[in-house]
Amino acid sequence: MSEPIITFNKVNKWYGNNYHVLRDIDLTVTKGERIVVCGPSGSGKSTLIRCINRLEEHQQGNLTVDGVELTDDVKAIDDVRKKVGMVFQQFNLFPHLTVLENLTLSPMWVGKMPKKDAEEKAMEQLKRVRIAEQANKYPLQLSGGQQQRVAIARALCLKPKIMLFDEPTSALDPEMIKEVLDVMVEMASHGITMICVTHEMGFAKAVADRVIFMDQGQIVEQNTPTEFFNNPQSDRSKDFLSKIL
């Protein structure tokens, strides 16, 4: 039995006083596990993964990430954020910094790494996502697929134990989706824990250990990708799959 690295225990969250966005979430992710989260728009997928690095806070239940329980304790939040990398739909690169500067900023200023070391490590990651030759360009000079690979390399520079992806290919033109998914597949082969919100079935089938289906703030169903896609159990997942397939 693998060790748990993320544990949601009856987690509930509301937006404002009465919008109940996460309902009794129970979820244990083990070290090295690769999870795909899918479900209709508005079902709470982004909120769920954003709670893991405290971009959103939950109000009830317990959420523990690599042995640290997330509460209002600022030190615990900092500890967790050091272990968790995140990639967003809209890349979120700093437009006024070069690709290389986007990657070295946090290791230098937060991690206190000397510039030379930070640049060396950054170049390693840029090579890994096959974009080293663009290091001195600005993000807006790159295609969407290239920008997203830079965002992935930036997250990897901080050596996270866990990577969160929130629809990383949804803003990309179809011909660029594969270059980003290829990088994610490569990353998955290195044993990092991954939670990825995506509707890319091919990716889910290739790398996911488990698919989690959410609807209306709940985890409605979870299964291996093959079982989930071929043999969905609930009416809600059947309805969802009939729309995306």
Ligand code: ADP
């Ligand atoms: P998904 O990622 O599955 O589309 P989200 O987690 O983004 O779903 O959102 C779930 C629900 O919560 C949606 O109805 C959304 O409008 C609402 N919501 C998301 N963020 C906020 C917010 N900051 N304040 C209020 N409501 C929000």
Ligand code: MG
């Ligand atoms: Mg979302």
